Structure formats: C-alpha cells, structure tokens
Amino acid sequence: MAVSVRDVAAAASVSVGTVSNVLNRPDKVAPATVERVLAAIEELGFVRNDAARQLRAGRSRSIGFVVLDVRNPFFTEVARGAETRAADAGLTVLLGTSDEDIERERVYVDLFEEQRVHGVLISPLADDLPRLQRLRDRGTPVVLVDRQAHDRSFSSVAVDDIAGGRLAAEHLLGLGRRRIAFVGGPESIRQVADRLEGARRAVAEVPDASLEVVPTENLTVLQGRAAGEVLRARPAAERPDAVFAANDLLAMGVLQALVMRGDAKVPGDIALIGYDDIDFAAAAVVPLSSIRQPAALIGHTAVDLLLREADADDDFTPEQVVFQPELVVRASTAG
Amino acid sequence: MAVSVRDVAAAASVSVGTVSNVLNRPDKVAPATVERVLAAIEELGFVRNDAARQLRAGRSRSIGFVVLDVRNPFFTEVARGAETRAADAGLTVLLGTSDEDIERERVYVDLFEEQRVHGVLISPLADDLPRLQRLRDRGTPVVLVDRQAHDRSFSSVAVDDIAGGRLAAEHLLGLGRRRIAFVGGPESIRQVADRLEGARRAVAEVPDASLEVVPTENLTVLQGRAAGEVLRARPAAERPDAVFAANDLLAMGVLQALVMRGDAKVPGDIALIGYDDIDFAAAAVVPLSSIRQPAALIGHTAVDLLLREADADDDFTPEQVVFQPELVVRASTAG
DNA sequence: CATCGATTTTGAATCGATTCATAGCAGATT
DNA sequence: AATCTGCTATGAATCGATTCAAAATCGATG
Numbered sequence: 001m002a003v004s005v006r007d008v009a010a011a012a013s014v015s016v017g018t019v020s021n022v023l024n025r026p027d028k029v030a031p032a033t034v035e036r037v038l039a040a041i042e043e044l045g046f047v048r049n050d051a052a053r054q055l056r057a058g059r060s061r062s063i064g065f066v067v068l069d070v071r072n073p074f075f076t077e078v079a080r081g082a083e084t085r086a087a088d089a090g091l092t093v094l095l096g097t098s099d100e101d102i103e104r105e106r107v108y109v110d111l112f113e114e115q116r117v118h119g120v121l122i123s124p125l126a127d128d129l130p131r132l133q134r135l136r137d138r139g140t141p142v143v144l145v146d147r148q149a150h151d152r153s154f155s156s157v158a159v160d161d162i163a164g165g166r167l168a169a170e171h172l173l174g175l176g177r178r179r180i181a182f183v184g185g186p187e188s189i190r191q192v193a194d195r196l197e198g199a200r201r202a203v204a205e206v207p208d209a210s211l212e213v214v215p216t217e218n219l220t221v222l223q224g225r226a227a228g229e230v231l232r233a234r235p236a237a238e239r240p241d242a243v244f245a246a247n248d249l250l251a252m253g254v255l256q257a258l259v260m261r262g263d264a265k266v267p268g269d270i271a272l273i274g275y276d277d278i279d280f281a282a283a284a285v286v287p288l289s290s291i292r293q294p295a296a297l298i299g300h301t302a303v304d305l306l307l308r309e310a311d312a313d314d315d316f317t318p319e320q321v322v323f324q325p326e327l328v329v330r331a332s333t334a335g
Numbered sequence: 336m337a338v339s340v341r342d343v344a345a346a347a348s349v350s351v352g353t354v355s356n357v358l359n360r361p362d363k364v365a366p367a368t369v370e371r372v373l374a375a376i377e378e379l380g381f382v383r384n385d386a387a388r389q390l391r392a393g394r395s396r397s398i399g400f401v402v403l404d405v406r407n408p409f410f411t412e413v414a415r416g417a418e419t420r421a422a423d424a425g426l427t428v429l430l431g432t433s434d435e436d437i438e439r440e441r442v443y444v445d446l447f448e449e450q451r452v453h454g455v456l457i458s459p460l461a462d463d464l465p466r467l468q469r470l471r472d473r474g475t476p477v478v479l480v481d482r483q484a485h486d487r488s489f490s491s492v493a494v495d496d497i498a499g500g501r502l503a504a505e506h507l508l509g510l511g512r513r514r515i516a517f518v519g520g521p522e523s524i525r526q527v528a529d530r531l532e533g534a535r536r537a538v539a540e541v542p543d544a545s546l547e548v549v550p551t552e553n554l555t556v557l558q559g560r561a562a563g564e565v566l567r568a569r570p571a572a573e574r575p576d577a578v579f580a581a582n583d584l585l586a587m588g589v590l591q592a593l594v595m596r597g598d599a600k601v602p603g604d605i606a607l608i609g610y611d612d613i614d615f616a617a618a619a620v621v622p623l624s625s626i627r628q629p630a631a632l633i634g635h636t637a638v639d640l641l642l643r644e645a646d647a648d649d650d651f652t653p654e655q656v657v658f659q660p661e662l663v664v665r666a667s668t669a670g
Numbered sequence: 671c672a673t674c675g676a677t678t679t680t681g682a683a684t685c686g687a688t689t690c691a692t693a694g695c696a697g698a699t700t
Numbered sequence: 701a702a703t704c705t706g707c708t709a710t711g712a713a714t715c716g717a718t719t720c721a722a723a724a725t726c727g728a729t730g
Contacts, residue, residue, distance in 0.1 A: 002393070002474075002685095002686085004685090004686055004687080005686065005687060005688090006686080006687095014709075014710090015709065015710045015711060016686090016687080016688090016710090016711070017688080017689080017690090017709070017710055017711065018708085018709060018710075019687090020687060020688055020689080021688095021708090021709085023687085023688095024687095024688080028707090028708080028709095029708075029709085030707085030708060030709090033708080033709085045469070045473055047445075047448050047449060047473065048449050048686090048687075049390070049449070049451060049685085049686055049687070050386075050446075050449040050450045050451065050687095051385075051386045051387075051389035051390040051395070051450070051451060051685085051686080051687095052386075052390050052685070052686035052687045052688085052715090053449075053686080053687055053688075054386035054687095054715095055384070055386040055387050055390055055685090055686080055687080055688095055714095055715050055716065055717095056686085056687055056688045056689080056714070056715050057687090057688080057715085058337070058715075060386070070405075070411050070414070070415070071408065071411055071412075071415075071614075073406065076405050076406055076411070077406075079405070080405070080406075080432075083432075092431075092446060094429050094430075095429075095430045096427075097415075097418075110382075111385075111427060113382050114382060114383050114384070114385040114388075115385045115386070116384060116385065116386060134380065138380060138382065139337070220614075221614055221615065221618040222614075222618075224618075225618065252615070252618050253618060255620060256618050256619070256620055256622075259620050260620070279406075279555075279556055279557075280556065280587070280615055283556040283557075283559075283560065283587050283588055283591050284591070284619075284620065285590060285591055285594050285595070285619065285620035285621065286620065287591075337715095337716085339715090339716055339717080340716065340717060340718090341716080341717095349679075349680090350679065350680045350681060351680090351681070351716090351717080351718085352679070352680055352681065352718080352719080352720090353678085353679060353680075354717090355717060355718055355719080356678095356679085356718095358717085358718095359717095359718080363677090363678080364678075364679085365677085365678060365679090368678080368679085383716090383717075384715085384716055384717070385717095386715085386716080386717095387685090387715070387716035387717045387718085388716085388717055388718075389685095389717095390684090390685050390686065390687095390715090390716080390717080390718095391684070391685050391716085391717055391718045391719080392685085392717090392718080393685075
C-alpha cells in the first residue's frame with residue numbers, strides 16, 4: 001500500500017539517492033531527471049514519510065508549545081505570533097494545553113521530547129524548572145514564555161507583570177479611587193502573584209489607599225462573575241470604588257455581575273481595569289480598560305530565541321527579553 | 336549524545352528486544368529484569384524516539400485537526416472535546432488553523448499526511464473534497480467536522496444550521512418582531528449560508544415579515560461592530576426591530592455598536608440573537624440569546640467516528656451524524 | 671536422567687528517507 | 701590519446717524502536 005522512495009526510484013528508473021535529491025536539492029539534479037522523477041511521484045501518489053525523515057535528521061521540523069489555557073485569547077494570540085514566525089523558518093507549531101494542571105503539562109513536555117521537537121516553548125505552571133533543565137541538557141532547546149528566568153539559565157520572553165500591576169493600580173489611584181479590590185487567583189500562578197505585588201507597591205505609596213484581595217479559583221469569566229457577585233452583594237458603602245482584575249476574562253465576569261442589576265455603575269461607582277487587552281475587552285459594552293501585552297510580539301520573539309539556541313554552539317548564553325506593558329484606557333475607567 | 340535502546344540494553348546487560356518488551360509488554364518480562372532495565376533507563380536518561388517508533392508502526396499516535404479559526408471559542412471548545420476523547424484512546428490532538436485561507440488548509444493537510452497521523456479531522460473551508468478523497472484513498476481516515484457530507488462518501492459530524500437559522504428567526508418572529516436583519520458573511524462559508532437560508536424560510540412563512548442582509552467580511556467582533564454602526568447610523572424608523580447575527584462574535588460587536596451611545600436599546604428597540612453560545616455570550620452585559628451547538632460533543636463524536644474508520648475493514652460505511660441546535664433565550668431577546 | 675512444556679531472552683531483520691564516498695560521463699585541455 | 705574538470709547519478713550504510721522466530725533456561729514429571 002505505502003509508496004516509498006524505492007518505488008518512485010524504480011518507476012522513474014533512477015536510484016533512491018536521486019529521488020531524495022529531487023526532493024531536497026533539485027538544483028543538483030539534471031532538469032530532465034527531475035521531471036521524470038516528479039512525474040513518477042505524481043503518478044504513484046507518493047507522500048514523504050516524515051517519521052523516516054526525522055529519524056535520520058535527528059530532530060523534527062516542529063516546535064512544541066505548551067500554554068496554560070487555550071481558551072484564553074491572550075495565549076492563542078501568542079501562539080499565532082509564534083506560528084507565523086515559525087512558518088518563516090519552515091517550522092510548524094504544535095499546541096498543547098496544560099489547563100493549569102501539572103500532570104497534563106508533564107504529559108505534553110514528555111510527548112514533545114519523544115517527538116524530538118526542534119524546541120519547546122512553555123508557559124510553565126509552577127516551578128518545575130529542574131525537569132525543564134533536564135530536558136534542555138538532553139538537547140532540546142527550551143524557551144520560557146510569559147515567565148522570567150531569574151537564574152538566567154533559560155532563555156525567556158516575559159512582560160514585566162509587576163510593572164503592569166503597578167500601572168493598573170496607579171491609574172486607578174490617579175482617578176482618585178482609594179478602596180481598591182484585586183480580583184484574581186490562585187496566587188501560585190506567577191502572573192497573578194506579580195500583578196498583585198505591583199498593585200500592592202503602588203497602593204503602599206498612597207497614604208489613605210487600601211488594597212483588598214478577592215480570590216478566585218482560576219482565571220475564567222465564570223470565576224470573575226462569582227467574584228463580582230460577592231462585591232455586589234455588599235452594602236454600597238462597603239464596596240470598593242475600583243477593581244483591578246488579574247486578567248480580562250475575570251474583568252468581564254466582574255463587569256457583568258456588577259452592572260447586571262444596575263446596582264453599581266461602571267465606572268461611576270466602581271472603576272474597572274483588566275489585564276491582557278484581549279479583543280473582547282474593547283468590545284465589551286462598557287469597553288474595558290486594560291494592560292496591554294504585545295502578544296504576537298512575544299510569540300515572535302520566543303521563536304527567535306528558540307532558533308538562536310538551536311543553532312548555537314555549546315557555549316550558548318541564554319537571553320532574557322522583558323517587554324514593558326502598556327496602559328490602555330477605555331470607558332470602564334473614564335472620568 | 337542520544338541514548339538509544341541499545342545503550343540501555345548494554346547497561347542492563349540484556350538484549351534490545353528485552354528493553355523493548357519492558358517498554359511495551361512488561362508482563363512478558365521477569366520482574367527482576369524489568370527492574371534492572373528501568374534502573375538503566377533512569378540512570379542514562381533514556382527517552383524513546385517517537386520517530387523510530389512510528390516508522391516501524393506505520394502510523395502515529397496523533398490526530399490532526401484543522402479548524403477554520405482558533406480564535407473562535409466555538410472551535411477551541413470542539414477541539415477540547417476531541418482532545419479529551421482522544422486522550423482516552425491514548426492519542427493526542429494536534430491543532431492547525433486554516434484561518435479561512437485555502438492555502439494554509441492545504442499546508443496542514445499535507446503536513447498531517449506526511450506525519451502519517453492516525454486520522455484527520457477537518458472543518459473544510461470550501462469544496463476541495465477531491466483532495467480529501469485522495470488523502471483517504473491513500474489510507475488516512477478523514478472525518479468532516481461541522482459540515483455535512485452530502486454525498487455520504489465521508490464520515491461527518493455536523494449541526495443542522497438550516498434548522499438553527501430557522502430557530503433563531505422563529506424566535507424573533509415569535510416576539511412580534513417583523514423587520515429582521517441578518518448580519519453575517521461571506522456567504523461562501525457554508526455555515527453562514529445555511530443559517531441565512533433557515534432564517535429566510537422562517538420569514539417567508541410570516542406574511543408581513545421581512546429579512547434584510549447586512550453583509551460582513553468575516554466573522555469577528557470587529558466586523559460585527561462595523562455592521563452595528565451601519566444600523567445605528569440610520570434614522571430610528573428605518574432600523575430593523577431584530578438582528579440575527581451569524582455567530583456570537585458578530586453579535587457581540589453589533590451589541591456594542593447599538594448600545595454604546597444608548598441610541599437603541601437591546602432588547603427594547605432591537606432584539607438580538609447570536610449563534611454558537613460561546614462562554615462570552617452569557618457573560619455579555621446584555622446576556623446574549625444564542626443558538627447552542629453541542630461543541631464538546633461534536634469533538635467527541637468526531638473522534639469516535641475517526642477511530643471507527645481507522646479500525647474498520649475495507650468495507651467500511653461512512654456515517655453522518657447530525658445534531659440539532661438548541662435555542663437559548665437570555666436578556667437580549669427578553670420580552 | 672531424559673523429556674516436555676512453559677517462561678524468558680535473544681538478535682537479526684524491518685520500517686523509509688537521507689547521506690556521502692564513489693563512479694560514470696561529457697567536454698575541455700595539453 | 702591521455703588527463704583533467706565539472707556535473708550527475710549511484711547505492712550501501714545509517715538513524716532507533718519494534719517484531720518474531722528461534723534459542724535458552726527452568727521446573728516438573730515420568
């Protein structure tokens with residue numbers, strides 16, 4: 001059933017080496033021969049077997065990307081950025097979701113290693129760096145995405161989330177708000193912890209300002225709505241006058257809970273800001289202020305670093321790229 | 336550098352066959368030997384080379400899934416459904432986006448074929464069925480997702496979009512609305528054409544009802560907003576009293592444009608219904624009525640059909656599964 | 671002690687594309 | 701005619717896990 005190079009070679013009356021050359025270095029083969037071989041390929045319906053190819057080459061032409069959550073538009077945007085850059089280099093990106101589950105993260109990392117991918121991009125869940133270290137030591141380049149490698153042992157692309165948290169909080173404080181609530185969790189996720197830390201620092205600098213944490217179980221719209229309900233259920237006087245949500249999904253949930261019954265006006269009673277600036281943020285009925293991260297650029301850069309590591313000699317020095325987040329003001333924090 | 340079964344075998348003083356057996360049929364190997372081999376594997380940091388494995392096996396343990404657009408939450412939901420089902424069978428799902436571009440669709444299909452994937456799930460863009468037919472003839476099972484195979488030559492999982500369109504329109508007509516606008520495009524996308532057709536039929540059955548089409552270039556929030564602007568710019572008397580958007584992304588865009596300046600109230604002045612019932616729909620500030628499709632179930636079923644085809648003998652009969660859509664009423668069409 | 675059956679282990683052959691040292695060949699040069 | 705140059709084409713060897721027929725090992729039984 002399966003048609004191999006050998007069959008093509010026989011049909012075109014050439015050797016297997018020549019077929020391979022037609023496939024990979026057509027300029028090294030006489031034009032007439034190329035034509036004959038291509039005709040045979042067409043006629044037999046030959047399709048290269050990638051497994052055999054990889055086996056010989058040692059590495060695959062794919063990059064594995066393990067993201068925290070495919071349903072978060074921020075990550076799909078990063079993935080798309082990575083994909084276009086990879087395509088330029090003739091590579092493909094394979095996506096895997098850890099769904100904030102350590103076990104699934106491991107499964108994907110192992111799978112990618114068995115596939116001898118060109119490299120692994122990963123937004124690691126927790127601090128399982130030793131595992132990634134081993135992966136790298138065995139020869140698979142690794143780039144951390146959306147996480148800074150503090151010990152400088154890995155290449156990484158990150159956005160300064162502490163600065164982002166500060167940016168959001170300072171914006172709210174600048175509006176004159178003083179009772180700020182941070183909605184987000186769990187704090188084991190580094191992004192959440194950093195954004196909170198940034199906000200804490202900004203609030204600490206303003207004497208009469210306070211910061212309250214409303215924890216969530218994950219970073220979804222549903223959890224945001226639950227957190228919003230908690231706030232809405234309080235007497236008006238005890239509500240915060242500003243909410244900083246750890247990401248836009250949460251913020252949209254909060255928004256819905258607050259505005260649904262008209263109890264609290266956004267931004268009148270409560271100013272609201274999210275994080276990531278996903279497409280839906282601008283499209284919310286009260287367009288959402290947010291902290292923008294250069295998602296596509298992050299993806300691009302991650303692939304660049306990966307390729308640099310893959311092509312490097314032994315004395316490769318990892319590189320840490322940190323982007324600065326940007327405040328985007330919309331109606332939800334107007335006035 | 337690379338550690339192979341041969342190295343492990345040497346370290347454990349056994350043959351390569353035994354190492355392979357430990358990996359794949361541990362019950363066939365004496366317990367003491369298993370332990371010795373596992374110790375060697377651990378010590379050397381051996382990782383199976385999947386390419387070699389596949390080469391021998393003939394097929395990979397992955398399923399390729401080509402979706403129209405990863406940024407549409409409906410498709411990521413289908414993909415997740417497929418993924419969980421595939422995981423049960425010990426398979427992995429690799430995602431590729433065609434982004435409504437025929438060329439990219441081809442690239443992914445070719446890639447998956449070269450990888451000898453277990454099978455291909457695809458929401459085909461246009462009618463390039465002959466190409467898929469060839470793929471299937473060469474031995475790769477193919478299941479069409481979100482598209483019905485009218486000629487019954489392929490297995491397929493679809494939702495009756497004509498029924499869905501009718502459902503949406505009848506709901507609006509049932510509210511007493513008579514001047515309905517359909518927002519969506521391009522009509523070359525089958526889903527769009529079918530939903531419109533269903534709406535047309537429903538409207539045709541009500542004497543004084545009319546249907547107007549407001550075309551869009553694609554199915555994004557941005558395009559929805561543009562369409563909404565077009566409607567809002569009209570004198571109030573010339574606006575439709577109901578809008579049916581071809582999907583929820585468009586609907587959310589329309590919603591924002593209409594409500595932004597308070598010119599038109601939803602559902603007071605204009606009732607609005609979308610399609611897909613994505614998570615964001617319920618979370619919109621005016622919660623969006625929609626036509627629900629069983630996304631996860633579609634993914635599950637697609638994988639089931641794929642496995643059935645993969646395990647089948649030569650005389651396999653493709654199966655077409657069609658789900659019925661379901662109306663979900665929320666505030667945007669209340670009253 | 672020989673024989674038999676069951677269990678465990680062996681290792682050469684295999685999958686298919688690629689590589690590379692070698693050979694073949696035509697035309698140019700001496 | 702002999703030698704050299706540049707271009708093409710060749711095909712055995714290779715990558716690493718798996719398979720499977722055959723061999724080895726072990727107990728048990730007559």
